[in-house]
Amino acid sequence: MVTEMPEIVMPASTRLQIPTDAEDSPTAIRVVSVDFAYDEHHVLHGIDLDVPAKSVTALIGPSGCGKTTLLRCINRMNDLIDGARITSGSIWLGDADINAPEIDVVDLRRRVGMVFQKSNPFPKSIYDNIAYGLRVAGVTKRSSINESVERSLRAAALWDEVKDRLDRSALGLSGGQQQRLCIARALAVQPDVILMDEPCSALDPIATARIEELIQQLKREYTIVIVTHNMQQAGRCSDQTGFFYLGRLIEYGATSKIFSNPSQRQTEDYITGRFG
Amino acid sequence: MMEPARHILANFDEALRALRNSVLMMSGLTERNLNNAMQGLFERDDERCALAIADDEEVDQLEKQIDRDGVDVLLRYQPVASDLRRVVSAIKLNSNLERVADQAVSIGRRVRKLNRHPALAEVKLITPMHVHALAMLRESIDAYAREDVELARTLKGRDKALDELNASVGRELTEKMAHDPQRLRGYLNLMFIARCLERVGDHATNIAEDAVYAVAAEDIRHQHG
Numbered sequence: 001m002v003t004e005m006p007e008i009v010m011p012a013s014t015r016l017q018i019p020t021d022a023e024d025s026p027t028a029i030r031v032v033s034v035d036f037a038y039d040e041h042h043v044l045h046g047i048d049l050d051v052p053a054k055s056v057t058a059l060i061g062p063s064g065c066g067k068t069t070l071l072r073c074i075n076r077m078n079d080l081i082d083g084a085r086i087t088s089g090s091i092w093l094g095d096a097d098i099n100a101p102e103i104d105v106v107d108l109r110r111r112v113g114m115v116f117q118k119s120n121p122f123p124k125s126i127y128d129n130i131a132y133g134l135r136v137a138g139v140t141k142r143s144s145i146n147e148s149v150e151r152s153l154r155a156a157a158l159w160d161e162v163k164d165r166l167d168r169s170a171l172g173l174s175g176g177q178q179q180r181l182c183i184a185r186a187l188a189v190q191p192d193v194i195l196m197d198e199p200c201s202a203l204d205p206i207a208t209a210r211i212e213e214l215i216q217q218l219k220r221e222y223t224i225v226i227v228t229h230n231m232q233q234a235g236r237c238s239d240q241t242g243f244f245y246l247g248r249l250i251e252y253g254a255t256s257k258i259f260s261n262p263s264q265r266q267t268e269d270y271i272t273g274r275f276g
Numbered sequence: 277m278m279e280p281a282r283h284i285l286a287n288f289d290e291a292l293r294a295l296r297n298s299v300l301m302m303s304g305l306t307e308r309n310l311n312n313a314m315q316g317l318f319e320r321d322d323e324r325c326a327l328a329i330a331d332d333e334e335v336d337q338l339e340k341q342i343d344r345d346g347v348d349v350l351l352r353y354q355p356v357a358s359d360l361r362r363v364v365s366a367i368k369l370n371s372n373l374e375r376v377a378d379q380a381v382s383i384g385r386r387v388r389k390l391n392r393h394p395a396l397a398e399v400k401l402i403t404p405m406h407v408h409a410l411a412m413l414r415e416s417i418d419a420y421a422r423e424d425v426e427l428a429r430t431l432k433g434r435d436k437a438l439d440e441l442n443a444s445v446g447r448e449l450t451e452k453m454a455h456d457p458q459r460l461r462g463y464l465n466l467m468f469i470a471r472c473l474e475r476v477g478d479h480a481t482n483i484a485e486d487a488v489y490a491v492a493a494e495d496i497r498h499q500h501g
Binding site for chain 2 (some may be wrong): 092231232235259260261262268269271272273275
C-alpha cells in the first residue's frame with residue numbers, strides 16, 4: 001500500500017518553529033492529527049508534530065499529559081496494551097505510515113529504538129546484551145557481532161569502562177552504566193530514531209551528565225525524542241521542545257524560545273513552576 | 277496587564293519580590309543622591325554635595341547585595357522564561373542605578389569646586405537638562421516598576437533630546453569661555469556636570485530597555501531611528 005504523506009496544517013499555537021541549526025533537517029517523524037485512547041479514555045487529542053532528523057526533541061509536561069503515550073506510539077509499544085489504540089490520525093517514519101498493515105512491527109522497533117526510565121539490561125553478560133538484538137535480527141557471524149558490540153559500546157561512551165569485562169554480568173554495572181548499556185543495545189541494530197523515556201530519572205548528577213553528553217554526540221547520527229520531567233535537562237539537551245497538557249500539544253518550538261519566551265500562558269506557567 | 281500566577285514554591289515568589297523591592301529601594305537612594313548633588317549646585321550647598329558623595333557608599337553596598345540576591349535566585353530556583361528575564365533585568369538595572377549614583381558623586385565634587393568661587397549665572401543653562409534627565413530616570417524606573425512597556429519605549433527618543441540639550445549647553449559655554457577666559461574653569465565644571473546629566477539619560481534609557489526585555493522579551497538595544 002502506497003499512501004501519500006499528507007500536508008500538515010497545524011494550529012498557530014503549535015506551529016513548529018525549527019531552530020536555526022535544524023532548519024535544513026528533513027522531517028524524521030511526522031505525527032498527524034493523532035488521537036489516542038485507552039479503551040474509552042481519550043488521552044491524546046489532535047497531536048501534530050514534526051520531528052526534524054538528527055536533532056533532539058524534548059517532550060515535557062505534567063504527569064498524565066500524554067507525552068509518554070505519544071512516545072510509545074512512535075514505535076507502537078502501545079500495541080502491547082489491550083484497548084490502547086490510535087483512534088484517528090497517523091504517524092510517519094520517513095515515508096512510511098507506521099500503522100499501515102504492511103509494516104513489520106519488529107522491523108519498526110529495530111528502526112525506532114527505545115530507552116526506558118529504569119535501565120533494563122538482560123540478566124546476561126555485557127557482550128550478550130548488545131549481541132542479543134543482532135542475533136534476533138539474524139546476524140550470526142561472530143566477527144560482525146564483535147564489531148557491532150564494540151561500535152555500539154563506543155558510541156554509547158561505555159567501551160573504555162567495560163572492554164576488559166565484556167563477559168561479566170550487565171547487572172554488575174552501575175545505574176548510569178546500565179543505562180548507557182541499554183542505549184548501546186538500542187544502537188547495535190542501527191536504528192534511525194532513539195526514543196528515551198526519562199532516561200536519567202534514576203541517575204545521579206554525574207551519570208546524568210554522561211547521558212546528556214552522549215545524547216549530544218548521538219544526535220549527529222540519530223534522531224532523538226526524549227520525555228523528561230527535568231526542565232533543565234530539556235533546556236540543556238534538546239533543540240526542540242513540545243509542551244503537553246491534558247493530552248494536547250500546547251506549544252512546540254525551538255527550545256531556546258520555549259524556555260526564554262514561550263507563546264502560551266500554560267507553557268510559561270508550567271516551566272516557571274506556577275502550575276497547579 | 278495580567279498578574280502572573282504564584283509559583284508552587286512560595287519562597288521563589290518571595291525571593292523575586294525581595295529582589296524587585298531591593299532594586300526599587302536602590303532607585304530611591306540613587307534618585308535622592310542625584311537630587312542632593314543638583315540641589316547642591318542650585319542652592320550652592322556643599323552640605324548636600326557631601327551627602328551625595330557620602331551616601332554613595334550605601335548605594336554601593338546595596339548594589340553588591342542585589343547582585344548576591346540575584347545570583348542566589350539563579351542558583352536556587354534556576355528561573356526560566358519571564359522569571360529569568362526579571363532576574364537578569366534586575367541585575368542589569370542595579371548596575372545602571374549604581375552608575376547614576378556615581379554620576380551624582382561626580383556632580384557633587386564638581387559643584388563643591390564651583391561653590392568655592394562666585395556664583396555663575398550660567399548655572400541656569402543646566403536646569404532644563406536636570407529636569408529632563410531626572411524625569412527620564414523617574415519614568416524609566418516607573419516603567420520597570422509598573423511593567424509599562426509603552427512608557428519604557430518612549431525613553432529612547434527622549435534621550436536624543438537630552439543629547440541635544442547637552443550639545444547646546446556645550447556650545448553656549450564654549451562661546452562664553454572665549455569671551456570670559458577668567459571663568460573658564462567654572463564653565464568647564466558646568467560642562468562636566470551637563471555631561472554627567474547626559475549620562476544619567478543614557479542609564480535611564482538602559483533601564484527602560486531592560487524593563488522592555490523583562491516584560492516583553494524584546495531586545496530593543498542598539499535600534500536606531
